[in-house]
Amino acid sequence: MDIISQLQEQVSTIAALAVNTYGSLQRDAPPVRLSPNYPEPPPPTTVPAEDANFSDQPKLMSQALVDAAKKFDALVTALPLSEGGEEAQLRRIAELQAENDIVGQELQKQLEAAENELKQVQELFSKAADSSLNLKKPD
Amino acid sequence: MATSTFPPPPPFYRLYKDYIQDPQSAPEPPPPIQGTYVLFGANYTTDDALPSLEEQGVRQLYPKGPNVDFKKELKSLNRELQLHILELADILVERPSQYARKVEDISLIFKNMHHLLNSLRPHQARATLIHMLELQIQRRKQAVEDIKRRREEAQRILKEALAKLDGQ
Numbered sequence: 108m109d110i111i112s113q114l115q116e117q118v119s120t121i122a123a124l125a126v127n128t129y130g131s132l133q134r135d136a137p138p139v140r141l142s143p144n145y146p147e148p149p150p151p152t153t154v155p156a157e158d159a160n161f162s163d164q165p166k167l168m169s170q171a172l173v174d175a176a177k178k179f180d181a182l183v184t185a186l187p188l189s190e191g192g193e194e195a196q197l198r199r200i201a202e203l204q205a206e207n208d209i210v211g212q213e214l215q216k217q218l219e220a221a222e223n224e225l226k227q228v229q230e231l232f233s234k235a236a237d238s239s240l241n242l243k244k245p246d
Numbered sequence: 247m248a249t250s251t252f253p254p255p256p257p258f259y260r261l262y263k264d265y266i267q268d269p270q271s272a273p274e275p276p277p278p279i280q281g282t283y284v285l286f287g288a289n290y291t292t293d294d295a296l297p298s299l300e301e302q303g304v305r306q307l308y309p310k311g312p313n314v315d316f317k318k319e320l321k322s323l324n325r326e327l328q329l330h331i332l333e334l335a336d337i338l339v340e341r342p343s344q345y346a347r348k349v350e351d352i353s354l355i356f357k358n359m360h361h362l363l364n365s366l367r368p369h370q371a372r373a374t375l376i377h378m379l380e381l382q383i384q385r386r387k388q389a390v391e392d393i394k395r396r397r398e399e400a401q402r403i404l405k406e407a408l409a410k411l412d413g414q
């Protein structure tokens with residue numbers, strides 16, 4: 108995939124990671140004690156295995172976000188942006204087109220000369236074949 | 247514009263009844279469309295230019311001007327994006343009801359990033375064209391060399407054959 112498409116996909120990945128991070132954190136976070144005046148809530152009947160995995164989740168997900176951002180930076184550094192902008196590119200295209208025309212004409216000339224020589228050789232060969240056929244005496 | 251589920255084909259086919267005998271008796275195909283046209287009720291244009299952010303009603307975060315330093319702007323937008331995502335976490339903890347503004351800021355940064363990447367595409371197209379022209383020039387030069395070499399070889403073989411025949 109070309110680098111600009113990779114960059115675009117990386118931007119989408121970062122967006123998806125951000126959305127998933129906040130979504131799952133909001134969904135799975137355990138309740139927080141707001142004030143010492145309120146009594147402790149009753150013990151939850153949910154599966155405690157969820158809590159064991161949950162404390163790692165913010166770290167893992169934020170690590171994934173940071174890694175995605177670093178990859179984006181690496182891709183941006185790898186962009187082959189030539190300096191000079193649009194005018195320099197257009198100038199180069201005009202130069203290359205002129206050179207292409209010259210080389211094309213040279214190629215055309217060589218091709219025509221080669222085809223002429225081929226035709227000559229073919230004529231001479233057919234004449235030689237005819238003469239050698241005529242010279243051969245029937246037994 | 248009359249619409250139906252299964253419209254009949256356009257009636258122009260009758261004009262081409264004698265096309266095989268006389269190609270001039272039938273009308274020429276219409277010229278290519280220029281400008282804007284309507285297709286299935288939607289407006290399209292033949293002039294494909296990337297609309298600027300202002301035209302889409304989005305604030306532009308990177309500096310305007312003829313030459314934008316894409317790498318620098320993309321990196322700084324990336325840094326700002328990370329910062330905003332972190333601040334969103336903070337807001338969700340401290341002032342959860344004010345998330346909307348921060349989410350809007352984050353989506354603004356994303357729109358700017360995508361617009362920057364889209365404006366790189368014409369540059370990429372020109373670079374591809376340059377590369378293709380260079381390849382074509384190289385191939386043509388190679389072909390010229392090949393033809394020269396073959397012609398010289400053919401001349402050499404003919405001279406050898408001539409010398410052999412003369413020596414016979």
